[in-house]
Amino acid sequence: MLLYLLAGTTVSTGFMVIAWLAIAAALLVLFSGLFGPGLRYKISAAKPADNRSDEFLHTLEALTDSKVHRGTSFTVHTNGNDFYEEELRAMAAAQHSINLEAYIFQKSEIAQRYVDTMTERARAGVQVNIVLDAIGSAATHEKFFTDLRQAGGKIAWYNDSTWYKLPQFNHRTHREVLVVDGRVGFIGGAGVADHWYKARPNKPRWRDTMVRVDGEAVPNLQATFAENWLESCGEVLTGEDYFPQPHAEQGSGEAMVINSTPTAGGSTRARLLFQMLLASAQHTIHITTPYFLPDRSMMDELVRAVKERGVEVVLLVPGKKSDHMLTRSSSRRAYGRLLEAAARIYEYQPAMIHAKILLIDGLWGVVGSTNFDNRSFGLNDEVNLAVRAEDFVERLEHDFERDLANSELITLEKWKHRPVLERAPELLGWVLDRQQ
Numbered sequence: 001m002l003l004y005l006l007a008g009t010t011v012s013t014g015f016m017v018i019a020w021l022a023i024a025a026a027l028l029v030l031f032s033g034l035f036g037p038g039l040r041y042k043i044s045a046a047k048p049a050d051n052r053s054d055e056f057l058h059t060l061e062a063l064t065d066s067k068v069h070r071g072t073s074f075t076v077h078t079n080g081n082d083f084y085e086e087e088l089r090a091m092a093a094a095q096h097s098i099n100l101e102a103y104i105f106q107k108s109e110i111a112q113r114y115v116d117t118m119t120e121r122a123r124a125g126v127q128v129n130i131v132l133d134a135i136g137s138a139a140t141h142e143k144f145f146t147d148l149r150q151a152g153g154k155i156a157w158y159n160d161s162t163w164y165k166l167p168q169f170n171h172r173t174h175r176e177v178l179v180v181d182g183r184v185g186f187i188g189g190a191g192v193a194d195h196w197y198k199a200r201p202n203k204p205r206w207r208d209t210m211v212r213v214d215g216e217a218v219p220n221l222q223a224t225f226a227e228n229w230l231e232s233c234g235e236v237l238t239g240e241d242y243f244p245q246p247h248a249e250q251g252s253g254e255a256m257v258i259n260s261t262p263t264a265g266g267s268t269r270a271r272l273l274f275q276m277l278l279a280s281a282q283h284t285i286h287i288t289t290p291y292f293l294p295d296r297s298m299m300d301e302l303v304r305a306v307k308e309r310g311v312e313v314v315l316l317v318p319g320k321k322s323d324h325m326l327t328r329s330s331s332r333r334a335y336g337r338l339l340e341a342a343a344r345i346y347e348y349q350p351a352m353i354h355a356k357i358l359l360i361d362g363l364w365g366v367v368g369s370t371n372f373d374n375r376s377f378g379l380n381d382e383v384n385l386a387v388r389a390e391d392f393v394e395r396l397e398h399d400f401e402r403d404l405a406n407s408e409l410i411t412l413e414k415w416k417h418r419p420v421l422e423r424a425p426e427l428l429g430w431v432l433d434r435q436q
Contacts, residue, residue: 039266039378041297043279048309051280051364057254057388060276064269066256066386071248072215074255074387076367076395080196083186083210084110090180090212091117096241097127099179099225103136103172103369104191107144111192115148122151127241129153131228133173134160136191156232171262173228174369174380176210177221182244185213185221187257187385188367189290189356196354204321204351209399211367211385215249220257224383227259253389260370260382270370270384271377275301277360277386281311286359286400288316290352291324292331293373299337306341313338316403319347323354329425332418339412346407353403357396365393 049056061068077083091098091114098118105111122128128148132140134157145155158173178186188210190196199205213221226237237243260270278285278301285305292315294302305311315338322328335345358366368384370376387393 039271039297041271041275041301043275048282049276049280051277051282051361051388056280060273060386061256063272063276064256064258064386066258066269067220069216069220069255070251070253071246072213072217072251072255073249074251074385074389074392075212075214076392076399077188077210077212078399079207079209080110080190080198080205083188083190083208084113084192084197086212087178087186087210088113088117090178090184090186091121094121094126094180096181096244097129097179098181099129099177099222099229099237099242101131101173101175101177101225101228102191103133103174103176104193105130105132105137105140106191106193107140108192108194108197110194110197111140111144114192115145118153119148119151122148122153127152129225129229129237130155131158131173131225131232132156133158135172136174154233156229158228158232170379172380174376175224175228175259175383176369177225177383179218179222179225182222182240182242183214183218183247185218186210187213187221187369187383189354189369195352206323207348207351207353207355207403209355209357209367209396213255213385215251216246217255217257217385219243219246220259221383224257224259227261228381251389252391253387255385255387255389258368258384258386260384262379262381266378268377268382270368270382273366273384273386274298274358274370274372274377277358277364277366278302278305281305281360282309283311283361284359285311285313286316286357286397287314287372288353288355288357288400288403289372290318290322290354290356291327291371291373291375292317292334293327294334295374295377298372299334302343303337303341306338306343313341313343314404315343315345316353316400316407317345317347318353319349319408321349321352323352326425329422332415332422333426335410335415336412339410339415345410346404347410348403348407350406355399357400359393359396359400362393362397363390364388365396367396 118128190208260268370382
């Protein structure tokens, strides 16, 4: 009956013209998003900056619109059996506020422990606020938080499927942040799900890193959360429950919290941070990333570091236990230029490696939510902790060396002779460069 009615319906020529123009515009937006060239990044200075100098620090501070803190301490927590317990202890001790933002918050044993802890604290009068990405955490339903809501906790969904948000549907929050009482913060690559928490048959626990932050940098982590809380529910967080006067901690270096969000022109603070640090390297660049799909500017910077300055470039990426095999295959397409330049590439064997860490010259360490791909650099909200401190980097280098010992070295010869079935999916890499 419906087809019969439609068959007898006449549509004006003007309406059809508008309809076709709308379809053409939508296809143009899709085409440009998938295949349009990315923003080229080029450092204006002829010589690499001295990343030990105050001048470099102040330049990075200005370009990333962040603040340098010196009274901050850091504790590196390796893998979920460590960092989840530390976060739970911090939340259980909360007196004023608990703020959690996550891309992945998956209904699971560890997520239930988080909800139970936050529910108990909410009943005690602590203000509990959670921001979850509406896509990354889509499988976790509202009823999972019933007890927490009844206790006074609040849950907001970032960029949900409301019709007027559809043009920004691809804009996600990828941030993983926890702040307790405005005094203790956690930042890194892990969400809240059992695959970070415990091993299962044929599914080893994911390898990841979180960093506990105490001291003067914590208010900037809180402000990062407050930004997306405002965007998700319209509430501005203020007052001493969220922003108490920070206490200076004994710290050995300088730290910046650098949050990043897409711009109309394509630049992001996260991308500026990475480009500046790569271009400044004089001795070593050690990268751990779960998704390696570098744009041309970043690849050029890495190759230039090896060829022109003799920098040791070592890349650690997932092996066959990657959670996105198509992305891994496309990532391997980029190995050639680096291997030809004498960079070293390792694939982690025991499990999926999800840590996102950049180490420069034994001096600079970056830990956060940013992958080496266009989603992180151009589409997502991200947050990173950048620290200039040798002891902090030494601790992260210890994990890096241990991870390399559990990895397979990919040589140029091995890469050239990889099977045809591995090469075929690499053809999709030029699309994934834009979307993964």
